[in-house]
Amino acid sequence: MFLLYRNQGKRHYGLHPIAPYPRRVWEFQIIMSGRCSMVIRENDVTKEECMLGPVLIITGPECAHGWSGRPKDVCNVMVFHFDEADFLLRSLVGQRGYRWARFSSLEFSILQSLYDRCDEVRKTVGTSPPEAKKRAGFFAPRIYGIVAMELTLLFLKHIPKIELGSIQNFSEMKVAEALAWYEYNLGGSPNISDVAQAVHLSPTHLRRLFHKIRGASPRKLFKNIQFERVKWLMRDPAMTLERIAENSGFGSGSAFSRAFTLEFGMTPKAYRTGNMGRITE
Secondary structure, X not given: OOEEEEEEEEEOOOOOOEEEEEOOOEEEEXXXXXXXXXXXXXXXXXXEXXXXXXXXXXXXOOOEEEEEOOOOOOEEEEEEEEOOOOHHHHHHHHHHOEEEEEOOHHHHHHHHHHHHHHHHHHHXXXXXXXXXXXXXXXXXXXHHHHHHHHHHHHHHHOOOHHHHOOHHHHHHHHHHHHHHHHHHOHHHOOOHHHHHHHOOOOHHHHHHHHHHHHOOOXXXXXXXXXXXXXXXXXXXXXXXXXXXXXXXXXXXXXXXXXXXXXXXXXXXXXXXXXXXHHHOO
16 A cells, blocks of 8 residues: 555635546545535536535545635645555445545544654655655555554544444454554554553453454564564664664564564574665665
8 A cells, every 4th residue: 555645734725626537546635624615526417515624535546526615715634645445445435436524623633643654754765656665665655554544444433333334344444453553653562452452442352353353363463563664674774773673662672682583593683684785775
């Protein structure tokens, strides 16, 4: 999953309307405050729907839509474009091509932190998707995937539960939420109890879901996330092993070295030396 575009700021869609057209991407258009109109074109018929913030609008790739409003309408927006979307989100959008949900102003800080997280990655890997993908390896797309999942979960939180489908879908969503939260907070060395509390489940229930959905324990999957982070950070020669340990949730350099050696059969230093040419290419 890759972030193709993001932006935020004040919009005067009434004075500067955007004609409806299909974006070919999955768009999260968030009206933080203010008012505008969403313009939908379907089967050569155009209609407008008033949007009063805070509201989160999801549109699929084939949804021909634009933005308009009254001359005095002003709104503050945050926009994300992704190349893919979660299966549950796709099912909710359906043939209609779009869906919106109101959310709380108390969630503004969450949205801003997700936007800033993408901004940090963009500064590192650039803005051209093909080149950015090449330079970023697997780590940056995972960060974008986490942000997309967090946005999806925030959206689903405000959808009636009866529409979320089967228990299996809900379980998959909770496991995905747990993994996303763990990776986002990896530097703080969260444990299973921390993750369970964050996704509003008991540790025992969360463990059962992990085994049911992923066929593995939370500990195993959390460890995989840690070592994926480690491999990415080792690409940077300026990153000391102590900093890598700190940013990967190992707590200390000695704990990191022991865990790494047990996992790969060699010390982090030996691994880095033997793979440096391939890591930095």
